[in-house]
Amino acid sequence: xxxxxxxxxxxxxxxxxxxxxxxxxxxxxxxxxxxxxxxxxxxxxxxxxxxxxxxxxxxxxxxxxxxxxxxxxxxxxxxxxxxxxxxxxxxxxxxxxxxxxxxxxxxxxxxxxxxxxxxxxxxxxxxxxxxxxxxxxxxxxxxxxxxxxxxxxxxxxxxxxxxxxxxxxxxxxxxxxxxxxxxxxxxxxxxxxxxxxxxxxxxxxxxxxxxxxxxxxxxxxxxxxxxxxxxxxxxxxxxxxxxxxxxxxxxxxxxxxxxxxxxxxxxxxxxxxxxxxxxxxxxxxxxxxxxxxxxxxxxxxxxxxxxxxxxxxxxxxxxxxx
Amino acid sequence: xxxxxxxxxxxxxxxxxxxxxxxxxxxxxxxxxxxxxxxxxxxxxxxxxxxxxxxxxxxxxxxxxxxxxxxxxxxxxxxxxxxxxxxxxxxxxxxxxxxxxxxxxxxxxxxxxxxxxxxxxxxxxxxxxxxxxxxxxxxxxxxxxxxxxxxxxxxxxxxxxxxxxxxxxxxxxxxxxxxxxxxxxxxxxxxxxxxxxxxxxxxxxxxxxxxxxxxxxxxxxxxxxxxxxxxxxxxxxxxxxxxxxxxxxxxxxxxxxxxxxxxxxxxxxxxxxxxxxxxxxxxxxxxxxxxxxxxxxxxxxxxxxxxxxxxxxxxxxxxxxxxxxxxxxxxxxxxxxxxxxxxxxxxxxxxxxxxxxxxxxxxxxxxxxxxxxxxxxxxxxxxxxxxxxxxxxxxxxxxxxxxxxxxxxxxxxxxxxxxxxxxxxxxxxxxxxxxxxxxxxxxxxxxxxxxxxxxxxxxxxxxxxxxxxxxxxxxxxxxxxxxxxxxxxxxxxxxxx
Numbered sequence: 124x125x126x127x128x129x130x131x132x133x134x135x136x137x138x139x140x141x142x143x144x145x146x147x148x149x150x151x152x153x154x155x156x157x158x159x160x161x162x163x164x165x166x167x168x169x170x171x172x173x174x175x176x177x178x179x180x181x182x183x184x185x186x187x188x189x190x191x192x193x194x195x196x197x198x199x200x201x202x203x204x205x206x207x208x209x210x211x212x213x214x215x216x217x218x219x220x221x222x223x224x225x226x227x228x229x230x231x232x233x234x235x236x237x238x239x240x241x242x243x244x245x246x247x248x249x250x251x252x253x254x255x256x257x258x259x260x261x262x263x264x265x266x267x268x269x270x271x272x273x274x275x276x277x278x279x280x281x282x283x284x285x286x287x288x289x290x291x292x293x294x295x296x297x298x299x300x301x302x303x304x305x306x307x308x309x310x311x312x313x314x315x316x317x318x319x320x321x322x323x324x325x326x327x328x329x330x331x332x333x334x335x336x337x338x339x340x341x342x343x344x345x346x347x348x349x350x351x352x353x354x355x356x357x358x359x360x361x362x363x364x365x366x367x368x369x370x371x372x373x374x375x376x377x378x379x380x381x382x383x384x385x386x387x388x389x390x391x392x393x394x395x396x397x398x399x400x401x402x403x404x405x406x407x408x409x410x411x412x413x414x415x416x417x418x419x420x421x422x423x424x425x426x427x428x429x430x431x432x433x434x435x436x437x438x439x440x441x442x443x444x445x
Numbered sequence: 446x447x448x449x450x451x452x453x454x455x456x457x458x459x460x461x462x463x464x465x466x467x468x469x470x471x472x473x474x475x476x477x478x479x480x481x482x483x484x485x486x487x488x489x490x491x492x493x494x495x496x497x498x499x500x501x502x503x504x505x506x507x508x509x510x511x512x513x514x515x516x517x518x519x520x521x522x523x524x525x526x527x528x529x530x531x532x533x534x535x536x537x538x539x540x541x542x543x544x545x546x547x548x549x550x551x552x553x554x555x556x557x558x559x560x561x562x563x564x565x566x567x568x569x570x571x572x573x574x575x576x577x578x579x580x581x582x583x584x585x586x587x588x589x590x591x592x593x594x595x596x597x598x599x600x601x602x603x604x605x606x607x608x609x610x611x612x613x614x615x616x617x618x619x620x621x622x623x624x625x626x627x628x629x630x631x632x633x634x635x636x637x638x639x640x641x642x643x644x645x646x647x648x649x650x651x652x653x654x655x656x657x658x659x660x661x662x663x664x665x666x667x668x669x670x671x672x673x674x675x676x677x678x679x680x681x682x683x684x685x686x687x688x689x690x691x692x693x694x695x696x697x698x699x700x701x702x703x704x705x706x707x708x709x710x711x712x713x714x715x716x717x718x719x720x721x722x723x724x725x726x727x728x729x730x731x732x733x734x735x736x737x738x739x740x741x742x743x744x745x746x747x748x749x750x751x752x753x754x755x756x757x758x759x760x761x762x763x764x765x766x767x768x769x770x771x772x773x774x775x776x777x778x779x780x781x782x783x784x785x786x787x788x789x790x791x792x793x794x795x796x797x798x799x800x801x802x803x804x805x806x807x808x809x810x811x812x813x814x815x816x817x818x819x820x821x822x823x824x825x826x827x828x829x830x831x832x833x834x835x836x837x838x839x840x841x842x843x844x845x846x847x848x849x850x851x852x853x854x855x856x857x858x859x860x861x862x863x864x865x866x867x868x869x870x871x872x873x874x875x876x877x878x879x880x881x882x883x884x885x886x887x888x889x890x891x892x893x894x895x896x897x898x899x900x901x902x903x904x905x906x907x908x909x910x911x912x913x914x915x916x917x918x919x920x921x922x923x924x925x926x927x928x929x930x931x932x933x934x935x936x937x938x939x940x941x942x
Contacts, residue, residue, distance in 0.1 A: 317798065330770055
């Protein structure tokens with residue numbers, strides 16, 4: 124116990140560094156960029172960043188749920204494509220009301236997620252492999268359903284979802300705020316959210332405490348699929364076409380945002396605020412590098428360094444606590 | 446066996462503070478060649494910090510350690526081990542995919558590059574193992590070993606490094622009685638060869654059976670060193686806790702009420718067969734037996750973690766099938782498992798979150814978890830069980846073993862069980878926390894809870910139970926009132942035929 128008392132004390136400042144470190148990093152980058160590039164700190168640029176970030180953030184919220192339970196979902200990028208293509212096929216002008224493509228698109232993603240959850244809970248195959256499989260299936264289905272061609276000529280009502288503005292603020296930002304609030308409440312305030320942390324923290328102990336493992340895992344993968352579908356629908360609407368090749372490697376950006384945001388890949392920790400900040404940090408950095416005319420090749424290198432840096436910091440933190 | 450007077454390990458004026466808190470304060474220790482030196486103290490007394498300093502994991506603030514008159518100051522872990530000081534860890538440190546032989550010599554392969562001759566390695570390992578009197582195939586993979594076998598390999602590894610001093614931290618916590626006997630045989634062999642053993646254990650019987658000398662630490666300070674033969678159990682406890690504990694087992698009145706649970710002919714192939722008993726409200730049914738007798742396996746079936754092959758379970762007189770722990774909890778069965786770390790609590794979660802994990806749905810208001818309802822239950826339980834934590838938000842992993850156990854018990858209690866299964870509830874916790882758990886069992890009993898108590902400590906079983914069920918090799922051997930039970934009699938039933 125002597126160690127416990129003292130590591131607890133020692134953990135105090137470290138914990139708060141962890142909690143606010145990301146926010147400080149984010150603010151530092153923003154301040155640095157606004158000093159170096161006058162165009163950075165403008166209302167217009169801020170809305171650009173937020174709209175760019177929103178698609179990735181929605182995916183990252185879903186992935187955060189999954190990673191907290193100790194799983195992983197690689198299929199979200201493909202689900203973006205397939206649900207986008209499906210939604211687009213129902214979104215031609217003068218066919219169905221706009222609610223139909225939205226619902227059908229969402230159902231597509233939910234079905235994918237439920238399938239992931241079903242295979243993960245009823246077999247011993249690791250989630251990494253299962254979702255690697257559905258990633259490939261999803262991409263294939265998107266190409267089959269669209270016959271490999273973009274699905275264009277979409278209704279104005281549908282295009283409004285990802286391209287329109289309400290009260291001068293893009294719809295995407297409104298949706299981002301609403302979904303963030305919803306996900307944060309699920310994670311922090313509901314029994315399901317608590318169970319997610321429990322399952323990721325110690326599956327065996329969770330089971331012994333009466334946590335319904337199967338239900339929790341089904342729920343997180345289904346939620347993740349649903350959020351991926353929402354991203355897919357919004358992306359389709361924003362670019363006014365259902366692209367079978369949309370969302371390529373989006374799963375990596377989403378996982379990156381979650382990890383930078385402090386979600387541990389070993390499960391049991393993570394917050395929606397962290398993930399949102401992670402996605403914003405990625406968005407701000409790539410926006411800033413754009414403004415500074417840094418080539419996108421270099422941007423990838425920078426992003427890789429940030430990922431490793433975030434995880435190394437996190438693991439240092441873990442060792443100090445152990 | 447007379448230990449020599451030559452001091453092989455000398456510790457002087459050792460102090461260590463972490464973040465302003467004194468973990469060790471001016472501690473001394475003299476370990477003589479060929480003696481078994483028990484290091485005693487409650488959790489938090491400073492034993493583990495001292496051990497970490499000895500093996501080189503932690504650097505002391507002041508003071509020094511000498512091994513055979515050479516200072517160990519500034520040496521690395523590996524250098525200290527090479528000088529002859531080894532530690533056997535409580536947690537298994539074997540590489541699961543390597544064989545017994547490969548594990549034995551891990552890190553001591555002769556050359557870094559070059560062929561590893563597995564046959565030669567196996568032969569050398571077989572020699573080491575047989576010298577220790579262990580019957581283990583060196584070619585088996587570590588992951589196929591039982592926990593006890595792994596521990597014996599750990600010990601073999603330390604012995605084969607030609608250690609002068611071996612530290613054993615709770616070496617018997619996962620061993621059966623027979624394996625404990627093997628271990629004690631090994632220790633005697635070590636003594637004969639002049640190796641000193643620093644032995645850390647909470648088990649009094651072991652100390653009196655094996656130790657020559659006892660050093661007691663309390664609150665990070667050196668208290669006393671005595672020859673083991675001159676220390677009675679009560680005196681030792683008084684030294685450790687700094688006060689007399691009084692009687693360890695609280696007086697209770699037997700007032701068994703209605704039957705809560707009964708099983709008849711319960712069988713699970715390969716684990717236990719034809720088990721029949723009943724537990725009543727306000728009764729403690731003790732379940733004893735050696736390791737592997739089938740006790741935990743029965744508990745797991747009653748809690749829905751495993752399924753029986755045949756036989757019936759009745760709860761409140763109704764025939765029930767318990768398929769998951771969730772169903773067991775709903776019926777009113779609570780389970781405190783034997784392996785706290787693996788299945789008891791969620792280390793990354795707070796005391797609060799762990800406490801309410803089994804009863805969270807009762808705190809839901811309008812779809813959300815009500816912080817006030819949850820907080821109230823948590824505060825109540827922390828007070829009721831006297832859980833020592835900095836607050837409800839402290840992570841459980843940071844608590845002492847005894848307090849972790851209280852959190853696990855608290856979680857079970859918050860689900861309002863009518864039958865509680867306690868599987869080795871006092872394993873690895875210090876004597877003060879033990880006494881509190883005993884009082885808690887008495888309190889629950891008085892409140893009309895039915896309790897199934899599984900324990901390997903016979904005094905505990907006799908002192909707390911109303912009736913005792915003894916198992917051996919998966920079979921029910923005896924069911925007798927505690928008043929008719931003696932340690933000898935229970936052991937007689939528990940021994941395999």
